[in-house]
Amino acid sequence: MSIEVEAFPRDGTTVVAVAGEIDGSSAPSLHDKILPLLQADCAVVLDLAGVSYMSSAGLRMLLLLYRKATANHGRVALAGLAESIRDTMEITGFLKFFTVASSVEEALATLKEG
């Protein structure tokens, strides 16, 4: 399953746009691509609007990244979660570990407040 990652700076933060399906086979490479962007004191928006499917392994990879960033005093917000993914995250308790915004703009605003 191909997965694409694009990172660009915006308003003093980094927006990381991910597109594709995140599952057990794509999660490790995605992790390795995103991890270098999570420097100390970083502010990163993960824009997942292009993610159509996220498996259990994908959610775990996401939480792992999030934990690594916050341990490094970084701040991460998720944006653009598809309704079905957001629903799964809510039911399984993953959602409340994250800062979640409905759009990249809202995520940027949230990170600025923080």
Place this chain on the structure above:
Amino acid sequence: MDSRIDFYPTHQHGAYRLRPGRVSPFGTTLVPGGVNFAISSGHATSCTLVLFEKDAPEPLVEIPFPPSFRIGNAWCMIVFDLDCERIEYGYRMEGPWDPGAGHRFDASKILLDPYAKAIGGRTVWGQPPDWNNKFPHRGRLIFDDFDWEDDRPLETPLADLVIYELHTRSFTAHPSAGVKHPGTFAGLIAKIPYFKELGVNCVELMPIFEFDEFENSRPNPVTGETMYNYWGYSTVGFFAPKAGYAATGPFGMEVDELKNLIKELHRNGIEVMLDVVFNHTAEGNERGPTLSFRGIDNQTYYMLTPEGYYYNFSGCGNTLNCNSPVVRNMVLDCLRYWAAEYHIDGFRFDLASILGRAPSGAPLSNPPLLESLAFDPVLAKCKLVAEAWDAGGLYQVGSFPAYGRWAEWNGKYRDDIRRFLKGDDAMVPVMAERIQGSPDLYGWNERGPTASINFITCHDGFTLHDLFAYNDKHNDANGEQNRDGGNDNHSWNCGVEGETDDPQVNALRQRMSKNALAILLMSHGIPMLLMGDELGRTQRGNNNTYSHDNDLNWVDWTLRERNVELFNFTRQMIALRKAHPLLRAGEFFGTNGSPADIIWHGTRAWKADWSDASRALACMLRERQAGQDGNTTPVLYMAINSFWDALSFELPELPKCYHWHLFANTSLPAPDDIHQPGQEIALEEDLQSFLVGGRALVILIGRPRP
């Protein structure tokens, strides 16, 4: 850092890289780079791991365990580079086919791992299966990394519990439930505010281990609807949650969903007790399917007759051989797993008397399994509750081997309260036993009132509403010409069989329900409510709804508005119990060490009438020091009149400065039937007696007035 030499493969099977695994723990464990598979059989001669792509009809690969991978009777192997989310696994076992000797090996079958932590095949509730699937229930791999944060089992004192028995699907499957994911663990999360409003602090979930709702499914001869193994008292896998109960089951996330439910319940102060069915499995007798145990080690897992047939102490075809040392270990591993990995607070054991039988079927005086569970360090704070009977005729209410740890579903409580309420003769003396926690049953062997799980209704039998609406069971919908289900219901229809428009009959039924709920929540012991009884839920007279996936079982949430009076009464009774430690005694009153007494009265104060014709009983709960030396602990008084006409109850004298206040009077309609604890109605000073209506109950609180 890959700093260990055992991170690397030593063997190869085709494209699959392997190394010898660890025998412990049994089941699957994710290890660096791979998965450890471990399984045992006392009689198999060889074992093969069978891997599937998820849902694929044919195996991906079959990997025989190399001889050097067997230690004793255990086979263990690490397979590297598996995508945990896409793999399903099973085993083939070779061994003798010799039913007379108890062996039924069949290498043509692919077998489910008894320790599988997740099971595919029935991940969407009610979705008809492919009956030709050669491997219908498939082991799956899970990530054991749920983030519990600082959650752990709540360890609520047993005496403080108010248990609420519910069926996961039934609770929110009805369209009126108003939840996003009906009939699921997620649906239960949405109902947490309801549990809190009602006041219960423990939910007992009817079976949630993986079962097959299509086991013995068939069209209903009356309605044509599919009849299921709906309640789920027939386990396929003891370590896996029922995937079809999870909204995320189709995504393989049922483990996370259930753990999140438990975490959320705990966050709201609500414990989780599981109804566990270790007495039999879904494989039935010799005519049933070979899914797992039968093909792995039939002689070990099942109680067999000398001829090799299945003993049937469960009434369900086979009997798990719980006191074989191997099975005992499996049960212990299983409960430890649920306690440690799922933070389960307690277990209720279905037909638990089977757990005290020897492999020959004979009851044991000191059953090793029950003893092991009682003294296990991981289970040390778990509630252990026995359904202290089985279908083979063993009835152990009051005599279940308890080791100071086990509580029991008190079936005698249920029967005696029912008989007293409907007005049977000679029930007053036994009522006194039941109200004070059944010292006649639990007043010995280091037990106490908390050994008694008090209930008047449970999933087996009538709902509370139906208890007072039907004299007889009406089980025609079950398709067995009304032969199934118990006949000893001790129920009373209040004059009309079934639903009626007669307002007097309906008022009486409501009053009877309130009387029952009040007695349950005033009794010493642990009260257990059945889902929906506080809403007047009906099963239309059906006392055995095990197979119905419809409104015979589903909670109709429109009852919340229609029966608000009964709901409110139940809520306030629970609040009263919480407000008064006197109602939550951990020891029998009047015994050494107890700081309080329970004093029996009748229509005359201090003189209970114990005669056969008596239908009136009152009791007073009082701290011995109440009213002295600044002790202002309230006194509780309950008068129950099971006679059809009103009776005047002479009130006992209260300590100086105490006065009577009316908390509940079931002869009055709402809002005068019950009051919020602490806001009871002050009665006139020097009140000498109280008139209690026919088939009604009154609760008074004696306390100082400000």
